[in-house]
Amino acid sequence: MDTRAYLRERLPQVERALEAALPPAEAPPGVLHAAMRHVLFPGGKRLRPALALAAAEAVGAPPERALPAAVAVELVHTYSLIHDDLPCMDDDDERRGRPSVHVAFDEATAVLAGDALLTAAFQVLVDGADAESAPWRLAAARDLARAAGSHGLVGGQIDDLRFDPADRDPAHIESVHARKSAALIAASIVGGAHLGGADADSIERLRRCGEAVGVAFQIADDVLDAGEDDLCSSVRALGVDAARERAETLLAAALAELAEFGERAEPLRGLVRFAVRRRE
Amino acid sequence: MDTRAYLRERLPQVERALEAALPPAEAPPGVLHAAMRHVLFPGGKRLRPALALAAAEAVGAPPERALPAAVAVELVHTYSLIHDDLPCMDDDDERRGRPSVHVAFDEATAVLAGDALLTAAFQVLVDGADAESAPWRLAAARDLARAAGSHGLVGGQIDDLRFDPADRDPAHIESVHARKSAALIAASIVGGAHLGGADADSIERLRRCGEAVGVAFQIADDVLDAGEDDLCSSVRALGVDAARERAETLLAAALAELAEFGERAEPLRGLVRFAVRRRE
Numbered sequence: 001m002d003t004r005a006y007l008r009e010r011l012p013q014v015e016r017a018l019e020a021a022l023p024p025a026e027a028p029p030g031v032l033h034a035a036m037r038h039v040l041f042p043g044g045k046r047l048r049p050a051l052a053l054a055a056a057e058a059v060g061a062p063p064e065r066a067l068p069a070a071v072a073v074e075l076v077h078t079y080s081l082i083h084d085d086l087p088c089m090d091d092d093d094e095r096r097g098r099p100s101v102h103v104a105f106d107e108a109t110a111v112l113a114g115d116a117l118l119t120a121a122f123q124v125l126v127d128g129a130d131a132e133s134a135p136w137r138l139a140a141a142r143d144l145a146r147a148a149g150s151h152g153l154v155g156g157q158i159d160d161l162r163f164d165p166a167d168r169d170p171a172h173i174e175s176v177h178a179r180k181s182a183a184l185i186a187a188s189i190v191g192g193a194h195l196g197g198a199d200a201d202s203i204e205r206l207r208r209c210g211e212a213v214g215v216a217f218q219i220a221d222d223v224l225d226a227g228e229d230d231l232c233s234s235v236r237a238l239g240v241d242a243a244r245e246r247a248e249t250l251l252a253a254a255l256a257e258l259a260e261f262g263e264r265a266e267p268l269r270g271l272v273r274f275a276v277r278r279r280e
Numbered sequence: 281m282d283t284r285a286y287l288r289e290r291l292p293q294v295e296r297a298l299e300a301a302l303p304p305a306e307a308p309p310g311v312l313h314a315a316m317r318h319v320l321f322p323g324g325k326r327l328r329p330a331l332a333l334a335a336a337e338a339v340g341a342p343p344e345r346a347l348p349a350a351v352a353v354e355l356v357h358t359y360s361l362i363h364d365d366l367p368c369m370d371d372d373d374e375r376r377g378r379p380s381v382h383v384a385f386d387e388a389t390a391v392l393a394g395d396a397l398l399t400a401a402f403q404v405l406v407d408g409a410d411a412e413s414a415p416w417r418l419a420a421a422r423d424l425a426r427a428a429g430s431h432g433l434v435g436g437q438i439d440d441l442r443f444d445p446a447d448r449d450p451a452h453i454e455s456v457h458a459r460k461s462a463a464l465i466a467a468s469i470v471g472g473a474h475l476g477g478a479d480a481d482s483i484e485r486l487r488r489c490g491e492a493v494g495v496a497f498q499i500a501d502d503v504l505d506a507g508e509d510d511l512c513s514s515v516r517a518l519g520v521d522a523a524r525e526r527a528e529t530l531l532a533a534a535l536a537e538l539a540e541f542g543e544r545a546e547p548l549r550g551l552v553r554f555a556v557r558r559r560e
Contacts, residue, residue: 086391118398149396
């Protein structure tokens with residue numbers, strides 16, 4: 001499976017769905033709508049939406065059924081970047097080579113744009129359901145809320161902000177990563193599977209797969225960023241070699257959860273490997 | 281109908297449901313969970329949850345069926361207060377006589393506590409549905425997302441922040457109020473009605489009722505606050521007498537929408553009058 005070819009084939013659908021999910025930048029209040037789009041277009045790798053689509057395929061559904069989950073996880077990811085960049089948080093003036101939202105606009109607009117993106121994520125996930133998909137949509141929204149909330153992404157962010165520089169406990173660092181980034185990656189896979197109508201057993205396998213690949217993804221980030229001064233880093237706790245080894249162990253565990261999904265899980269396997277072994 | 285007696289009877293249920301919806305303040309990350317509770321307990325009048333319960337009664341359902349909507353709207357209201365108080369927004373150091381969250385904790389924690397409350401609102405609304413209630417829950421979540429998003433509460437807040445001091449156009453001021461506060465009040469009533477299994481015609485009547493009472497509620501606020509320096513105020517645009525008159529016109533319109541709901545809408549009628557004619 002050529003993962004780059006898979007991404008080239010699927011991502012235009014995701015871009016169109018993201019575009020359709022937000023009001024045009026000209027719609028009033030224009031400054032808010034422009035700020036909501038600032039980090040979203042052009043975006044990053046769209047890894048989370050791709051995982052959602054591939055998870056739907058892995059459970060035998062057409063990938064486009066997962067689009068509401070794909071859009072929702074990308075909107076949550078984008079809101080979290082905007083709020084993380086705020087002066088009171090990580091105080092980052094740049095994001096992907098462009099000014100952060102609070103620099104391009106102002107702080108109040110950045111807070112509100114994040115709030116509106118988080119709200120839009122749930123709107124996309126609950127809007128337009130039919131009788132068959134209603135319970136799947138609810139399950140996807142429930143799992144997204146858990147992943148994004150105080151026990152997930154937001155909880156990981158506060159523990160990262162308050163991280164004790166003396167702390168080199170790999171288990172604690174992994175717990176921050178499990179919440180700050182792995183939870184949303186797992187919710188991407190699980191959300192796609194829910195919208196694909198997966199049974200409970202498949203959901204649990206995919207959840208374990210997603211949690212493992214999510215932590216491995218963050219370790220891969222730490223390895224790529226090695227030398228930067230991130231305190232809560234697996235590389236800082238383990239050293240580069242042991243961090244790489246831990247990522248490979250988690251990748252193997254993630255792939256093992258996919259063993260029984262057969263040929264149709266090939267795109268998901270490819271993305272899982274790509275997430276952990278990417279070079280940028 | 282004695283509205284204060286109705287509130288005394290119903291609100292303990294709401295308090296218990298709010299308490300159950302959030303992790304205990306001791307659950308890690310404790311600082312985040314404590315901050316999420318800071319403005320919520322003790323709260324304000326709990327008008328929005330009461331409207332949700334009374335709306336369910338108005339469409340013939342037991343009020344407790346509306347509890348997920350009642351909790352969700354109060355969590356959204358609370359998140360919006362925490363973010364509105366931030367230094368980059370209204371910069372209010374106090375809320376209901378106590379330090380704001382960013383004063384009692386810090387700015388980052390206030391941003392994150394708001395984010396987590398908004399997320400928890402949707403979690404409560406989508407969690408625990410059964411086959412009968414699944415479409416009602418989805419409809420309530422969709423309408424809450426619309427009310428809270430860039431065309432609703434968040435959009436009203438950005439227009440309020442950027443309000444032109446020279447602007448005394450009552451229609452523009454009412455449009456800000458319709459989004460910043462009326463949308464969530466309407467979503468409270470509509471959310472309760474959805475969870476009560478209301479038909480489409482009843483939902484539309486209750487939506488119009490909610491929008492009218494929501495704007496009237498905000499005008500009542502402006503009249504109570506007259507003399508304070510809020511720029512986007514109906515009193516500033518219209519004068520006290522005309523503002524009071526406009527509130528009464530809207531109240532009459534809201535009550536007219538309830539005309540066909542009969543005796544079981546008495547609690548809702550009482551709350552609607554209370555929202556507009558309260559003295560505090």
